[in-house]
Amino acid sequence: xxxxxxxxxxxxxxxxxxxxxxxxxxxxxxxxxxxxxxxxxxxxxxxxxxxxxxxxxxxxxxxxxxxxxxxxxxxxxxxxxxxxxxxxxxxxxxxxxxxxxxxxxxxxxxxxxxxxxxxxxxxxxxxxxxxxxxxxxxxxxxxxxxxxxxxxxxxxxxxxxxxxxxxxxxxxxxxxxxxxxxxxxxxxxxxxxxxxxxxxxxxxxxxxxxxxxxxxxxxxxxxxxxxxxxxxxxxxxxxxxxxxxxxxxxxxxxxxxxxxxxxxxxxxxxxxxxxxxxxxxxxxxxxxxxxxxxxxxxxxxxxxxxxxxxxxxxxxxxxxxxxxxxxxxxxxxxxxxxxxxxxxxxxxxxxxxxxxxxxxxxxxxxxxxxxxxxxxxxxxxxxxxxxxxxxxxxxxxxxxxx
Numbered sequence: 001x002x003x004x005x006x007x008x009x010x011x012x013x014x015x016x017x018x019x020x021x022x023x024x025x026x027x028x029x030x031x032x033x034x035x036x037x038x039x040x041x042x043x044x045x046x047x048x049x050x051x052x053x054x055x056x057x058x059x060x061x062x063x064x065x066x067x068x069x070x071x072x073x074x075x076x077x078x079x080x081x082x083x084x085x086x087x088x089x090x091x092x093x094x095x096x097x098x099x100x101x102x103x104x105x106x107x108x109x110x111x112x113x114x115x116x117x118x119x120x121x122x123x124x125x126x127x128x129x130x131x132x133x134x135x136x137x138x139x140x141x142x143x144x145x146x147x148x149x150x151x152x153x154x155x156x157x158x159x160x161x162x163x164x165x166x167x168x169x170x171x172x173x174x175x176x177x178x179x180x181x182x183x184x185x186x187x188x189x190x191x192x193x194x195x196x197x198x199x200x201x202x203x204x205x206x207x208x209x210x211x212x213x214x215x216x217x218x219x220x221x222x223x224x225x226x227x228x229x230x231x232x233x234x235x236x237x238x239x240x241x242x243x244x245x246x247x248x249x250x251x252x253x254x255x256x257x258x259x260x261x262x263x264x265x266x267x268x269x270x271x272x273x274x275x276x277x278x279x280x281x282x283x284x285x286x287x288x289x290x291x292x293x294x295x296x297x298x299x300x301x302x303x304x305x306x307x308x309x310x311x312x313x314x315x316x317x318x319x320x321x322x323x324x325x326x327x328x329x330x331x332x333x334x335x336x337x338x339x340x341x342x343x344x345x346x347x348x349x350x351x352x353x354x355x356x357x358x359x360x361x362x363x364x365x366x367x368x369x370x371x372x373x374x375x376x377x378x379x380x381x382x383x384x385x386x387x388x389x390x391x392x393x394x395x396x397x398x399x400x401x402x
């Protein structure tokens with residue numbers, strides 16, 4: 001394509017600008033690829049926080065929802081929310097004027113989480129897909145994550161969104177299988193998470209004695225009867241106990257987050273683990289890293305990484321670090337197995353500090369043995385992902401309107 005900006009217009013849709021570093025990494029990866037391979041495409045983003053997207057990614061952006069309420073508004077907020085969803089109908093149609101193809105780059109847009117209600121992201125995604133098709137544009141869901149939701153309304157919205165899309169690919173086989181259960185539609189390739197296409201920083205550091213711990217505010221699985229504050233307390237207790245074991249060996253601990261909402265909990269864990277009576281006065285540092293690139297820089301040269309959030313894991317594998325996952329979903333187990341680390345994929349609800357510590361010692365001791373396996377897996381993932389994106393770009397983006 002020419003280097004001019006007279007080519008097709010690509011609308012990019014997602015929950016971007018809201019502090020989730022994995023989502024921002026997916027957007028950054030897709031933008032980098034399009035700018036490199038197809039600089040003539042005009043880009044426009046429909047996001048949760050358009051101002052943040054304009055500032056951080058340098059593209060025009062608009063808000064995906066007419067009204068975004070807060071829990072403190074009570075009944076008045078409910079009325080506003082209903083009105084906002086009605087306004088979203090014509091508003092989304094207008095936003096998509098001139099968009100040739102709407103792309104949803106990565107993220108867990110088809111996943112089930114407690115925060116996902118049918119009238120939230122499932123509705124906005126369905127609406128954007130429908131309005132783009134009514135406008136004569138195409139729709140591509142690219143390397144997205146998926147789960148079978150329990151809500152019938154959400155299942156219908158997900159199923160219809162996929163059926164209206166011209167292209168749908170998934171970040172792993174489990175996501176593809178999940179949507180096959182929801183929709184009965186088995187089309188679409190299982191690819192990889194878009195963040196794997198981000199360049200790994202080449203810092204060349206060797207932080208002997210550094211352990212990087214990725215934390216999150218984990219409240220339990222969506223169907224967990226004990227979900228809520230008790231699960232958060234259990235998680236904090238586990239992480240504090242583990243970090244104190246690390247500190248007792250004289251190592252430095254750096255805590256990273258994957259969402260800005262995790263920072264208060266990260267600070268609490270660091271304070272508790274750094275208690276002088278238990279850590280010998282050693283302190284835990286909470287990293288200010290606010291992008292996947294910055295997280296990878298913290299991990300560069302570290303002896304060991306313990307990953308909770310999925311994108312902590314992606315970053316660690318990109319940096320080829322000895323890694324233990326304490327995941328909350330099968331996607332982490334799948335990825336660890338692919339990289340030869342299946343024995344160190346622990347479940348967050350079941351892990352205790354002694355078990356976590358044993359896994360860390362073992363994976364670190366096997367570092368030289370595991371590194372070539374991890375390197376081969378990473379090279380294959382990156383090749384597969386680049387091939388998939390090239391085929392998608394040529395097949396879906398450059399043709400413009402149907």
